[in-house]
Each structure stands twice: as C-alpha cells, then as structure tokens.
Amino acid sequence: MLKVGLVGVGGISGAHIPAWEAMEDAELTALCDIRSERMEPYPGKRHYLDFEEMLEKEELDILDICLPTYLHADYAVKAMERGIQIRKTSLRLYEPSGQYASLELG
Numbered sequence: 001m002l003k004v005g006l007v008g009v010g011g012i013s014g015a016h017i018p019a020w021e022a023m024e025d026a027e028l029t030a031l032c033d034i035r036s037e038r039m040e041p042y043p044g045k046r047h048y049l050d051f052e053e054m055l056e057k058e059e060l061d062i063l064d065i066c067l068p069t070y071l072h073a074d075y076a077v078k079a080m081e082r083g084i085q086i087r088k089t090s091l092r093l094y095e096p097s098g099q100y101a102s103l104e105l106g
C-alpha cells in the first residue's frame, strides 16, 4: 500500500482527495495546510500545519502538491530530496526575472 500525503487543502484538493480515496493501492494518510480549518472536514487523516514536520513524521511514498503554483517547485524539491514521488504533472520554476520554465515530470 502506497502512503500518500497532500499539501494545500484548498479548492483543487476537493477533487484530489476523493480520487485518492477511490484507489485500492494507495492510502491518503496525512494532510498539511497552514490553515487548520481547511483540514477539519477530513478527521480521519493526520493533520499538519508544518510541511517539514509532515515529511519528518510520515513515511510517505507520494506527495500530492495542491499548493499555490509559486510554491510548487520548492516543496517538490524538499520532498524529492527525501525520495518521495511527486503527484504533479508539471512544475513551474520561477526565476527572479518573473519568467518561469516548466519542468514536465510525465
């Protein structure tokens, strides 16, 4: 069983969470959001206000990033450094100039 964590429990997570729940070979075990009330509708999951704490305490196989776009790259790198797979089809890597490059993960 693959263990899944999801960070950013906002609008689009309302579509992702039921999709994870429907999977037979993956279990969504942990949620992270800086706003605790966003996680309240999901009492069966472990809740984290701090992303690093979630990575530290959970042995995740997959991280589903549902954060605002400008945070995707930093959070993905932190997770990948721990060997966690990212569930995000593309990452936009912002440059100081305001330009961005897109990294397709497949």
Ligand SMILES: NC(=O)c1ccc[n+]([C@@H]2O[C@H](COP(=O)([O-])OP(=O)(O)OC[C@H]3O[C@@H](n4cnc5c(N)ncnc54)[C@H](O)[C@@H]3O)[C@@H](O)[C@H]2O)c1
Pocket: 007, 008, 009, 010, 011, 012, 013, 032, 033, 034, 035, 038, 051, 066, 067, 068, 069, 071
């Ligand atoms: N909403 C949609 O219909 C939709 C559709 C396609 C793609 N997306 C993409 O999904 C991503 C998220 O969009 P959304 O509409 O769900 O945004 P949202 O603002 O509704 O949700 C983002 C959540 O991230 C949380 N958050 C912000 N900073 C955080 C941090 N540092 N640590 C932990 N949590 C933090 C916020 O509290 C919020 O609950 C974006 O990249 C967006 O482009 C959204």
